[in-house]
Amino acid sequence: MYCRRCISFCGEEGDDSLFERKFKGESKLNYKLSKDQDEIASRTLESIINHKNVLIHAVCGAGKTELVYKSINYGLKNRWRIGFAIPRRDVVIELSKRLQNAFSQYIVTSIFGGNTNLLSGDILCLTTHQLFRFKNYFDLLILDEIDAFPYKGNYVLNEIFKRSVRGNYILMSATPSENLLLEFKNDEDKTLLELHTRYHKQPIPVPQIKINLKVILPLLILKKLKQFIKEDKQTFIFCPTIEECENLYYFLKNFAKQGFFVHSKCKDRSERIEDFRKGKYKYLVTTAVLERGVTVKNLQVIIYNSSSEIYSKEALIQISGRVGRVLGATDGEIIYYAERKSEAMVQSIKEIEYENTFL
Helix, strand or coil, X not given: CCCCCCCCCCCCCCCCCCCCCCXXXXXXXXXXXXXXXXXXXXXXXXXXXXXXXXXXXXXXXXXXXXHHHHHHHHHHHCCCCEEEEEXXXXXXXXXXXXXXXXXXXXXXXXXXXXXXXXXXXXXXXXXXXXXHHCCCCXXXXXXXXXXXXXXXXXXXXXXXXXXXXXXXXXXXXXXXXXXXXXXXXXXXXXXXXXXXXXCCCCCCCCCEEEECCCCCXXXXXXXXXXXXXXXXXXXXXXXXXXXXXXXXXXXXXXXXXXXXXXXXXXXXXXXXXXXXXXXXXXXXXECHHHCCCCCCCXXXXXXXXXXXXXXXXXHXXXXXXXXXXXXXXXXXXXXXEECCCCHHHHHHHHHHHHHHCCC
């Protein structure tokens, strides 16, 4: 018997029957949580102890990952099976490094397409697609970026997620849907926790809108990019499609040599992103692959053709959230370049301005 929706989800299932779980110590943070962060982290743990599922609604740059460390520590003490799931492979790779650094005494296993040789560990960090391997498995499963492609609106992935939990789960997002917020507000067996400020207590930079003919936009972007390069500021330039991404890069590189492009079809995209982090490139022209989960100090953001239907309000907020995340570099520029104002552009700015009123 098989389901046509699930027929592509086949392969070895997780089994850690030979894996020995031991408590090896608390996680290590290189900085202290803010008062607000610590309160959310404590309330999250309290809910998990009381067998309640949790939704953490926190702005981009609030430090969502660190909010669940207390709960992970508690799980490790109690020899729980712990998972941390994210829709996108690139973010799994990035997050695994952060978790391994924080929980250095433990085995953090990364699991994603093409990397499924090891299916056991103290903490499993995996894509939502790989959850099919872990039926009724996790005592604590954390799902970050719940509104990201391809998880958002995907019935099969949503059901696979539910099926993999035998204990409780924590959902996290900067832009959860209204329906999900209402679900957690109105259910006594669930907990909604909200954090409207970044950990460094500085405003979220507000995007600017630049309107012009589409043929002129690359020239305006080039002018701004040259300014950022002169000021020694690295830049992400987002494009709606792979074709637009490559076309814009090949135009820009004629006048600005210090960049590259990256998108989902680039087999070496992890290397390109790492080279950018190391300062090899001053700019990356990119699609939505860098929309989430990437933190770079003193980063600037340009969004080309931001009125495209591909860019929802939530996507624009996530992209804008790449700027000003790091202490010591809490400001920066986000510029929407488009032929017209879209409702998503206007609403994303209103939402960011609203979050800033909580400071």
